[in-house]
Structure formats: C-alpha cells, structure tokens
Amino acid sequence: MRTSIATVSLSGSLTEKLTAASRAGFDGVEIFENDLLASPLAPEEIRIRCADLGLRIELYQPMRDIEAVPAAEFARNLRRARHKFELMRRLGADTVLVCSSVCPSAVDDDALAAAQLSEVADLAQDFGIRVAYEALAWGRHVSTYDHAWRIVETAGHPALGTCLDSFHILSRGGDPEGIEDIPGEKIFFLQLADAPQLAMDVLQWSRHYRCFPGQGGFDVAGLVRHVLRTGYDGPLSLEVFNDVFRQAEAGPTAVDAHRSLLLLQEAVGVADLPAPVVPTGIAFAELLTPDAEPVAAVLDALGFARTALPQALDSARAGRYPHHGKPVDLWQQGEARILVNTAGAARRDGTQLAAIGLESPDPAAAARRAEALLAPVLPRRRGPHDAPLDAVAAPDGTELFFCATGHPELPGWRADFDSLGTGRPQTGVTSVDHLALTQPWHHFDEAALFHRSVLGLDARESVDVADPYGLLRSRAVGNTDGSVRIALSVGAAPTDDTVHAQHIALATDDVVAAAGRFRAAGGRLLRIPANYYDDLAARFELPEEELAAYRDLGILYDRDAGGAFRHCYTETVGRVFFELVQRDPGHRGYGAPNASVRLAAQHAQRPAR
Known part of the structure; x- marks a missing residue:
C-alpha cells in the first residue's frame, strides 16, 4: 500500500520535511496548511519539489468550522473554500480534509450539516477536488466516525466522503467494527496515530502525545484491518502531533515513522518482511x-x-x-x-x-x-x-x-581472540543479567519500537521514576526466558543525556559475597543513605544481620510475587557503572522502587563541574 505522512508530524521547514519524508521512503505527504503558509515557496514550486522527490500530495488540510452554521457565516465559508480550492489546484492536491466543526455558532442539525457539506462538495468538484469529512473527537456536535458517516451518507454527493482517523476513534473508546459498514470507495482518506493510554482532556492528549503506530497503547492494526475489509485502497497516512517529534531532527523521525508503517502492514498482512529472529x-x-x-x-x-x-x-x-x-x-x-x-x-x-x-x-x-x-x-x-x-x-x-x-x-x-585461560579464580559473577541504555531524549519511543520489531523482543510497560532533577522514564524489553534483558531509559529533557549513565548488570548467586569481594579488592561501591535502610526495615521483615550486611555494602532490596531482587552498584567510570544482581528465578523487575534512591546517590557522588 502507499504510505504517507502529514508534514505536521516532522520538524523543520516544509522543504526539510519533504526531503526527510522522501529519504525515509514515503510515497506521499499530507500538506498541513500552516507549513504551506510559512513556506517561501509558491504552491507551484512545492508541487514541483514534491514531484522531484517522488512524493505525491495526498491531502491538503485542514478546513475547519465549515458546516451546520448560519447562512451568512456559511456564505463566508464558501468564499474561503473557493480560495483554498484554487490554491489546491496550483498545489496539485485533489483531496481536502474538512474537520467537524467546533465553532460556537454551529448548530446540532445533521440535515443542515449534510446540505452545506454538499454545497462545499459541489464547489470542490468544479476544481476536481474531493472533500473528506472527519469527526474530531472534540467536535461540537459531531465527534464520532459513525456520526460523520451518517451525514456524508445523507448528503449523497460523489465528491464527499469521510476521513477516518485512528486517534479520534480509539481515544473515545469507539468500536471500529462499524467501519466495515462504510463502502470502501466512500472512505476518502485514512489517518493513523497511536498514543499512550492517558487520563486527560482528549484535545490536549491529541495535540501533544500522539505517537507512531506500535509506540502507544491503541490497537491501530485492528482498526486498519476493519478499514481494509471495506475495500479501501488509499494510502496509510500518519498524522502525529507530538512535542518531542516536532523538536527532533526530521530525518530520523521520518525513518522511525516509515518503520512503524512497515510493521503495521506486516501486522495486517499486506507486507511480507523477513521474520523476526529473537536473540537467545x-x-x-x-x-x-x-x-x-x-x-x-x-x-x-x-x-x-x-x-x-x-x-x-x-x-x-x-x-x-x-x-x-x-x-x-x-x-x-x-x-x-x-x-x-x-x-x-x-x-x-x-x-x-x-x-x-x-x-x-x-x-x-x-x-x-x-x-x-x-x-x-x-x-x-x-x-x-x-x-x-x-x-x-x-x-x-x-x-x-x-x-x-x-x-x-x-x-x-x-x-x-586467543584465549589466555581463565586467569584469576572466579568470584561469583555468572552472566549478564541485563543492560541499561540511556536514550537520547527524543528517541525513547523509537527505541522501544525498534527493539520490539527489529529484534523481536517483548516490551513491558513504561515506568516513571523520580529523579532529583526531573523524571526518568524506563521501559524494559527482553526475550521470554530472560536471557536477554535491556532496560531503555530517558530523562525529561535533552540535558539529561549526560546525567543518566549506562550500566551493565551482572548476575550473581550471592550479592553480599560478591559485593564484599569487590570492596576487598579495592572496588568502590555506591554509598546509599542510612534513611533507605530505616525504611527497608519498615517495609520488609528482614533478619537484622541481613539488613546490617545490606547497609554496610550499599545493597538495595525489592520483592514481588516472583521473589526477591538484591542489587548494588559500583561508582561510575565515564558514563558507565556496573550493577551486581541477585535475582530470584521468578522476579521480573529491575529494582524500579529503588531507582530514585540510586539516582540521588549518584547525583550526590558526581564530581563538581
């Protein structure tokens, strides 16, 4: 299937966005109105630029607050639409997105909305343009895809169809199964976005927290399957409003975006990719x-x-x-x-x-x-x-x-390598328990999708950890038997890249003995405040001698339904430190409840700059 991306999903000038989309492998773009208005290029020049890059202009958007308004206001809307259609003809775009109205003067009258949208479609048809009507999740009177479709169906105009948007449907908990009742030829466009599951105002959720399919909590693939069963043959297009993406470099973001669509096509059975080979x-x-x-x-x-x-x-x-x-x-x-x-x-x-x-x-x-x-x-x-x-x-x-x-x-x-033998006697480390990688602040979601899709690893839910200077997000990926575990983390701002170090966690069967041997050999362990151990004694009934050993060596403790997790840290060398881990077989965590204490201790021991 053709792939497309809305220019609003990427950072930079319109020219930079188009170049990034082309280099990432997209077939087309949605031109967002603000990007065109801010561009020094004339519409004809943008059209030529897209053609040179091998990009089709799939959609021009958005036209807002068009329908179900008083007659005088609608007359002004038709005048505005005529200007936009003329611009689209110069641009070479043949489909326009009309969002359901949020205008205070809009009335709850489906018949009026259908009649006015039909007039807009009449005008659009004169320019060779189709109108795709979309229900905004926060629309004043039309906020669901099935409601928008009823209005389009009532209008019955050949140049009027509907646009389906996965965010607007899934953020409201809508059932996408009803999409199959819409004829495929009347679905003029399909916009896709994922999002984390958040309890917040849907408008703010939409404007700041969308992400690419596979990076959030929505069943985007399930929705696409319903759309494809209608016979829809248009592009899969990404429309993602995300504060991080709009500050990150456009090139890598576009690659991440296109990767998400390749994976989506694989999931719905329209792309044949090499199968994942899970590391062992x-x-x-x-x-x-x-x-x-x-x-x-x-x-x-x-x-x-x-x-x-x-x-x-x-x-x-x-x-x-x-x-x-x-x-x-x-x-x-x-x-x-x-x-x-x-x-x-x-x-x-x-x-x-x-x-x-x-x-x-x-x-x-x-x-x-x-x-x-x-x-x-x-x-x-x-x-x-x-x-x-x-x-x-x-x-x-x-x-x-x-x-x-x-x-x-x-x-x-x-x-x-040529072996020298085992050298000194073994001292308790058996294997690598996990690796922790600090991500550049704008690559966290991309990293999680990459490790899941490219490496075939399973991902756990994100965890937020309080840091003395912000918030640390972490998400673990791994294979089913735990022989590969990678913890991905990112701070709340670009400056956190240098604060949060990477580390290698080493498995041992006896962390107290291993930590003691490390210290006796001249190693320096991270010092943990005594207050932590006072709290540990209150939370868990640990033998006093065990608690004393933990306090002496800076060992932290956690427990879940699968057993205990004991761990301690070396001081940092450059951007790397080591962790000694004693994990009960059933424990699946990484010490997240102790992370804020560890981070504070590391901050306290960082050399002054």
Missing part, C-alpha cells in the same frame, strides 16, 4: 574508552580476568593489542564477557557502552530483518583473520552485533 543471549558488551586503566581496575576488582592474547603480535605489543592487532581487550567471568576498546574513543565522552553482541540462531536472517526495517547496516572493516559479524545501529547509536557462538557451521566472534 548476550554474547558480549563492548565499552569504548579513551583510557582502559580505570575500567580494567573495576573489572579486575569484580573478579573478571583478561582472557585474550593476539596470535601474530610480539610480546611488547601483546599487552596493548589482544584483538589481532586491534586495541580491544576481552574480560570474562562465567558467561559474562566485556570488551574494552580504546580505538577512537573521544576523551570528552569518557567510557561508554558502545556495542552489544547478541547471540542469534541465524545472524544473517536477523540482519536481513533489521535492514528491511530501515536499521542502518554498519560497514565493518575486517582483517583477514576476523570473524564476519553482521551489525546494525540502534536508534541511540549503539552497535548491535549478531553472533553465533558455538555454532558448528558459523564462525564465532571469539575467533578474533
């Missing part, structure tokens, strides 16, 4: 750092051993370049593997979590799925002995490598 584990986490020594000191205290050595380098260089001549060290304990990479790291950014290796049953198929969903495929310069790894970039820039460790027919990423 964390092969490695890669830290990029300008200085390996502080990271190495933390890893050493955590009980990790550096376990790699190059084949072809002399002993003088071996300590620096264990990754076949590249400045990458492999540290391991149990099944937890950390790569420390000093190649090209920017000193001002400090240490950061730059890449994740995901175990995959079919790396090539996983990469094909990612590429089909517009994920940037990363070029990788390989030496003659390097393992071939498919990699794509997540919305936040994190590199995702698809690995096949231990596969009998596929080369594994460990082939790039």
Whole structure:
C-alpha cells in the first residue's frame, strides 16, 4: 500500500520535511496548511519539489468550522473554500480534509450539516477536488466516525466522503467494527496515530502525545484491518502531533515513522518482511574508552580476568593489542564477557557502552530483518583473520552485533581472540543479567519500537521514576526466558543525556559475597543513605544481620510475587557503572522502587563541574 505522512508530524521547514519524508521512503505527504503558509515557496514550486522527490500530495488540510452554521457565516465559508480550492489546484492536491466543526455558532442539525457539506462538495468538484469529512473527537456536535458517516451518507454527493482517523476513534473508546459498514470507495482518506493510554482532556492528549503506530497503547492494526475489509485502497497516512517529534531532527523521525508503517502492514498482512529472529543471549558488551586503566581496575576488582592474547603480535605489543592487532581487550567471568576498546574513543565522552553482541540462531536472517526495517547496516572493516559479524545501529547509536557462538557451521566472534585461560579464580559473577541504555531524549519511543520489531523482543510497560532533577522514564524489553534483558531509559529533557549513565548488570548467586569481594579488592561501591535502610526495615521483615550486611555494602532490596531482587552498584567510570544482581528465578523487575534512591546517590557522588 502507499504510505504517507502529514508534514505536521516532522520538524523543520516544509522543504526539510519533504526531503526527510522522501529519504525515509514515503510515497506521499499530507500538506498541513500552516507549513504551506510559512513556506517561501509558491504552491507551484512545492508541487514541483514534491514531484522531484517522488512524493505525491495526498491531502491538503485542514478546513475547519465549515458546516451546520448560519447562512451568512456559511456564505463566508464558501468564499474561503473557493480560495483554498484554487490554491489546491496550483498545489496539485485533489483531496481536502474538512474537520467537524467546533465553532460556537454551529448548530446540532445533521440535515443542515449534510446540505452545506454538499454545497462545499459541489464547489470542490468544479476544481476536481474531493472533500473528506472527519469527526474530531472534540467536535461540537459531531465527534464520532459513525456520526460523520451518517451525514456524508445523507448528503449523497460523489465528491464527499469521510476521513477516518485512528486517534479520534480509539481515544473515545469507539468500536471500529462499524467501519466495515462504510463502502470502501466512500472512505476518502485514512489517518493513523497511536498514543499512550492517558487520563486527560482528549484535545490536549491529541495535540501533544500522539505517537507512531506500535509506540502507544491503541490497537491501530485492528482498526486498519476493519478499514481494509471495506475495500479501501488509499494510502496509510500518519498524522502525529507530538512535542518531542516536532523538536527532533526530521530525518530520523521520518525513518522511525516509515518503520512503524512497515510493521503495521506486516501486522495486517499486506507486507511480507523477513521474520523476526529473537536473540537467545548476550554474547558480549563492548565499552569504548579513551583510557582502559580505570575500567580494567573495576573489572579486575569484580573478579573478571583478561582472557585474550593476539596470535601474530610480539610480546611488547601483546599487552596493548589482544584483538589481532586491534586495541580491544576481552574480560570474562562465567558467561559474562566485556570488551574494552580504546580505538577512537573521544576523551570528552569518557567510557561508554558502545556495542552489544547478541547471540542469534541465524545472524544473517536477523540482519536481513533489521535492514528491511530501515536499521542502518554498519560497514565493518575486517582483517583477514576476523570473524564476519553482521551489525546494525540502534536508534541511540549503539552497535548491535549478531553472533553465533558455538555454532558448528558459523564462525564465532571469539575467533578474533586467543584465549589466555581463565586467569584469576572466579568470584561469583555468572552472566549478564541485563543492560541499561540511556536514550537520547527524543528517541525513547523509537527505541522501544525498534527493539520490539527489529529484534523481536517483548516490551513491558513504561515506568516513571523520580529523579532529583526531573523524571526518568524506563521501559524494559527482553526475550521470554530472560536471557536477554535491556532496560531503555530517558530523562525529561535533552540535558539529561549526560546525567543518566549506562550500566551493565551482572548476575550473581550471592550479592553480599560478591559485593564484599569487590570492596576487598579495592572496588568502590555506591554509598546509599542510612534513611533507605530505616525504611527497608519498615517495609520488609528482614533478619537484622541481613539488613546490617545490606547497609554496610550499599545493597538495595525489592520483592514481588516472583521473589526477591538484591542489587548494588559500583561508582561510575565515564558514563558507565556496573550493577551486581541477585535475582530470584521468578522476579521480573529491575529494582524500579529503588531507582530514585540510586539516582540521588549518584547525583550526590558526581564530581563538581
């Protein structure tokens, strides 16, 4: 099906919006009136620009407060409509959106509304234009799609049809099944938007919190299925009012938008994409750092051993370049593997979590799925002995490598490293429990959709956590057995990108012992205020000696129906810190009730700038 996006969904000038839509792969656009009015280009120039970009102008919108008004006011509306239709002829647009009236002078008279809309359609037909009548969820007298359709049906004009908008229908709890009673040829346009489930005024909800399909809580796919059963053959078009999107760069937003429509088409059975290949584990986490020594000191205290050595380098260089001549060290304990990479790291950014290796049953198929969903495929310069790894970039820039460790027919990423053995004795870390990635402030919804759709991970509901300087949103994604867990988080403002660090959570069977060994080896744990433990004693009946150990080591505690969750944190190196986690098998959380205390403690221990 054709895809389209309303220019109001993107940031920038009209020219920038059109360019972004074209580059993202859209077939057409809805020209929003305010974008045209603010453009220095004449309508004819916009028409040519769209043609050069391969974009069809699917809709011009909106015309407001047209119908069910007194005669004198309607005469003025017809004059206004004539001017707009002339402009549309110059623009090359053949469909106009007319919203149900919110005008105080509008009357509750369906017959009058039908008669006046029929006159507007008569005038539009003279210009070769169709009128798509849409029910606004906050319309004065017409606020539901079935009511709007009854008026269109009463008018019975060939140039008058209806526009269906998923937000206006689903935000009011409307039943979309009735859409199938509308003839497909009378559905002139279909606008799509998702939204989080919020209890608020519907107008404010619409104007600020819409999002792309799959990013909210509406069953947009179910609505589209009903529309397609009518025989509708027009475009799937996105109309999304969102404060974040209108401040973010237009190019990535347009890509995210088009990805959402590809997924929607897959969901309703009109697009055939490569099937998801769900990752089965964390092969490695890669830290990029300008200085390996502080990271190495933390890893050493955590009980990790550096376990790699190059084949072809002399002993003088071996300590620096264990990754076949590249400045990458492999540290391991149990099944937890950390790569420390000093190649090209920017000193001002400090240490950061730059890449994740995901175990995959079919790396090539996983990469094909990612590429089909517009994920940037990363070029990788390989030496003659390097393992071939498919990699794509997540919305936040994190590199995702698809690995096949231990596969009998596929080369594994460990082939790039030569083992030094286990080194020092194991000290309690068994694997990576989860990874926490801080998202750029305008990529949170995109990141959740990306990890669900591209990687096939399940997403949990968003959680809001109080931070001393704002609000932190977090959403976890993972596979069904918990071998892959990723917590995505974002602060409330762009400046929060540097405040909320990334972290690697390491699983252990005994967090008290692991934390004690870490501290005894010279590691520094995050200090937790004593007030937290006073409250912990009030909330849970814990043995005094257990509570004392938690207080001494800065261990936090949570419990749900599945069991307990005990965890503590190292101090931060650059933008990264480590978490030691003891998770009962049935516990599905990530310590969210303790997050505000952790964030406050980290703020308190940040060095002054």
